[in-house]
Each structure stands twice: as C-alpha cells, then as structure tokens.
Amino acid sequence: MPELRKDPVTGRWVIIATERARRPNQYVKIEEERKGGFCPFCPGNENTTPPEVLSYRAKDSLPNSEGWWVRVVPNKFPALQPEGELKRSAHGIYDRMTGIGRHEVLIESPSHENTYADLPEHQIEEILWAFRDRTVELRKDRRMRYIMIFKNWGHEAGASIEHPHSQIIALPVVPKRVQEELHGASKYYDFRERCVYCDMIHQETADNVRTIVENDTFISFLPFAGRFPFETWIVPRLHSAFFSDIQKNEVVDLARILKETLSLLKRALNDPPYNFVIHTTPFESDAGTEAYHWHIEIMPKLTKVAGFEWGSGFYINPTPPETAAEFLRKLAARSGADVAEGGQIVAALG
C-alpha cells in the first residue's frame, strides 16, 4: 500500500510509492519493451494494459479491442490505489495517510507519434471530453479531494512510454501548489473583490507583449513572472472555477488554442520535452468559486539548470517572457516553415 506522508515543516504531502519501489524489474522491463518496438498503447495491444475505464470507440467494436480513438486505462504501476480505507495516523511527530487514490492513463489517439501539435483539432476535442468525463466520474468517490490532469511529453520530461498519453490522478489531498494558488487568489479577491486571473487577462490583452494566441474564449500568454523559459499559460477569458464546467463551444476553442500554442512551441524549440498541468479548483474549497480561475500551465523543459531552482523554490528565468513571446509571435506570423531558433535565446546559469 503506498503511503502519503506530510512534511512536518511545510505541510506538503508527498506520495511515497512503496509498491513501485519493490518492482524495479517490472519498470525496467517496460523500458525494454518500448525499446524493442512493442507499444502497450498501440491498437491491437489492448490486452497488455489493465481493462479500460473509458473509451470512445466505434459502435460495433468491443471494449479492450481495436476501434477506439481515445482510451483511458488504470496505470499499470499506480502511484496510489483505489482499494482500502483512507486512514490517517501519526508516527511520532510525523503524519501519514494511506495511499488511497486513482491513477489513470489517457491514451490520446491510436497514433504512436502524434500529439497535440500534430493531431487534428477534433481529436483534441475528444481528449478534452475524456478529461472532463473522467473528472466527473472520479469526483463521485467522496474520499477524493482533487483531480490532477497532466501530461509528460518526451523522455526528459518524464514520459517513460513514447505513445502520446496524459495522466489523471485522483488525490485525497490538494497539492501544495494548488493550495498556494487558492490562498493567494483568495487574498487578492478579499482585497480587490476581483479574480486575479481575470485581472491578468485584462492586463495581458492591454499590454499585448506576452500574449501569443487568442480566440473567442481563450488566451495563451507567457506569464509576467514565469519560472521557466517559454513557460506558457492558457486561460479561459470568462471566469470559471472548474475545468469540468467547460462548455461545448469552449471545448472547440480550447482544442484550437492548445494545438496552436503547442505547435508554436514545437516549431520554436525543436519539439521540446514539456509538462502541462490543468489547474482547477478543488471540489470543496473554502475559497469559494469567485477567487480561483482554472487554467493550463505548460512548462517546456529547456534548461538543465533548473534542478537547483526547483529544489530550493527559487527561480531564475534566463529568458524574459517578452523576449520569448516576441519570438513566438514572429514565428506565428511567418509561414509554417520549420525553424528551431528559440533555443538560441535561452541562456543559462552554471
């Protein structure tokens, strides 16, 4: 049984994945399988994953067989387990909790190569609907406090299987960064009676130097105090606390802006490894739904140097967001020729 442990100083919960640690050979085997050309996520290999919990598939096809275009399965090596009771206990001065939760993998399309930058917009819409459907489903488990949806793209960003996929984790605690954002957004709201993200959208539109893509319902921009070079956020224009409340028309616009934004980053930085995380309000938040505004944060993994910053909580961003945005905007204005010069303007720290 995995265990959640609380840092006694900062209050941060960490998953100590005891189960996974006992199975290093199985992990090594997966790596080898991948290298050997076998892909557990490709059509035809459905029986090599745990049984699907959701799929969008042809009407005449059977579950766990070919015919799907989006497929969600439990992670074969989950960080958390659904079975058991959520129990808190003390160990001397330390606090811990049983590692109850769910850990799922969303296989983004039958294609082994194509991800957001390359998939057709309607396929990205399907992925977004699957994110939303799983969120709705997983929140029915009242032990869970937060659903985290994220993607690791590229080995350097932590993807251990090549086939494009995202992950969905249902957690019995709210991640610390989300808590910090909720807290900060609430303080801002208490003082100004406005949502800080709504204010940001207003100012980004007015400044017009950090925005890169806009449409009717979404805007993508490089945040003023971004931690990483080319860090990019996608934010809905209208205030909304919950990702899962997304409207059907908004799904169309979100698919388009995701594709356009990630295509720009791909062209600018030669298909960089990246992580993205959907930040949304916990189901039951003291902060209410006025202060916090769901959004997506995309973090390209460009600098080797970030290890220290990430460990210390202190960030040095060697590329001003305005410089990176200008580069991306020029790229967007040009024809679709492949270029990869963005990396040239990323300096570094040693």
Next chain:
Amino acid sequence: MPELRKDPVTGRWVIIATERARRPNQYVKIEEERKGGFCPFCPGNENTTPPEVLSYRAKDSLPNSEGWWVRVVPNKFPALQPEGELKRSAHGIYDRMTGIGRHEVLIESPSHENTYADLPEHQIEEILWAFRDRTVELRKDRRMRYIMIFKNWGHEAGASIEHPHSQIIALPVVPKRVQEELHGASKYYDFRERCVYCDMIHQETADNVRTIVENDTFISFLPFAGRFPFETWIVPRLHSAFFSDIQKNEVVDLARILKETLSLLKRALNDPPYNFVIHTTPFESDAGTEAYHWHIEIMPKLTKVAGFEWGSGFYINPTPPETAAEFLRKLAARSGADVAEGGQIVAALG
C-alpha cells in the same frame, strides 16, 4: 539591469535575468571553452575570472595569481547586480523590483576533479569557512535579506563549468521555500514551544532507520517525507538559527559528515548529479531565532520524471527513505569497494 518579478497569485519572486538573455553567445562560448580543455577556474587562469573577493592563499602569493586553495570571485554572468538602487515599482497589477544583489562563485580547490567526496576534510573545512566569511561580509549590505549558498554538481544538475565550485547569491528577498519553512516552523513552535527540527533529530535518532551518518554535532538522515529518491539532510544536533554562527569545532564535524555523506551517495549511485542548498534563517526574521534551525538539503538528481512534480508542487518519491537509507547504511558497513547498485532500487513514473 536584471529584474525581480512577483507572481501575482502565489507571491513568489522570480529573477528575470535580462542581462544574461542578451548574451547567449557568451554562454555558448564558455561551454565550448570547457569542451576545449580550457578551465577558467584552474590555477594559472586567475586572470580569466573577475577579480577575487576572497581567497585563502600562501602568504607570499599575490591576489589573482596562483597559490590559493580556496577562491571566491564574482560570477562572470551574474543573475543579479550590486550596482544601483533597490527600487520597487508597479506594472499594472504586477509588482517588480530592480535586480540588485550579488552572485559569487566559490572555487572549492585548485583540483579540477575533486569535490566533497574526494577532497581531504581539512580542505572542506576551508570551503566552509569561506562560506561563512562571505556570509558575514555580504550581510553588511543592508539592502540584502538573504544569503543563499548552494552547489550544482554535474551537468544534469546545472553545473555549466566542470571545475568543482559552489555559488553564493545575496538576495533582496527571501526565497519562497525558505519563507514556507519559516512559516511552518513558527506554527509548530507556537503550538508546541519546541523547534520542529530538534524534534526531528530526536525522532530520527530514536527510529534509527533513516539516519545514515552521525557524529558529535551533526546528523545526516533521509527525511520522512522526502521529495526525491535519496534526498538527504544534514542537521546540527544543537539548535542554531544561523549557519554563520557555526562554531570552530562544528566546522570540523560538518566537513567530516559532508564528506562521509556525499561519499556514500557517490558510491551508491555512481557519482550522481546533485544539488545542495544551505537553508538558514534570514538576518531579520519575524520568526525569531527559536523556531528555525539551519541545515543542508542534498538532492540527487536521479529521476528524469521529476519535471512534472517540480512544476506542479506535487511530489511522488518512488523510493521510500527507509529503503534508500538501508542501502546506504549497508554500504557504509562494507569496505570501501566501489559499488553503484543504488540506482537499481529507484523505480520511476511515466
């Protein structure tokens, strides 16, 4: 002039290193120089760095020439600059500050190869004295709020120059992680009237399953809720708020435990890249000096997968600290033969 910018949601300050971004070619050049065999930190090349601000050297030697055994120089590409006025200003809803500060490099010895695991203990003592001397000196600048001392070892951990070195940054703000620790330690102190780190030492000694090295004045252990596999802390046994208050006898013990701890990690994990950061109380802290306890956090960089965790503030540690500690303790009990099996017990997340 570099700029400090504040994230409007979480309040985190980030250095936007505008100066560095304008000099990508110079950075590329340094990389090339290193590859070409030239090392700006080796004896004989003193004139290729900015003039030294401190050195421990033979009495008959001249500054900025050979004869030193520890040498501190300003970083050639500093993240912050000492000249100018510390000015805060608004940019719409955003907050910023001029990038005033100091950024220094401590060259740890004349040897191009040897770092803590390999240097004699007396040389490590000299490094520690230089950390302390620079802290005392830098805090005289009343614009500064925090002195951060850290080391990047290995290219993967962000070291752009091979020659073993550490870095010292004087900051006009307190890093967010330090603020969080101060806040958490103060809350603990308010409730229990004891220092949380003192309590941890007590419990770690009693549990005796996460400790790896101990001596009269220091203890090194893998924290109960460690974020990273093999994350290790070195903590003074006696309560002390400030690293720079370290006693002469303690310097001897700290040098020994640093060498022993980093040697174990080197042997266990085949000379892994790592970062370490000295965490200490800010000069003027509301928290007083009772709640917070200075210490060193060592973070080996083993998993590719951590990008997502670091970006989201949510950590999954695939190796329980007890498992990693047991491995290190067995290694310490064996003779000094080189082994590198620790990596085998690090599972991973995809």
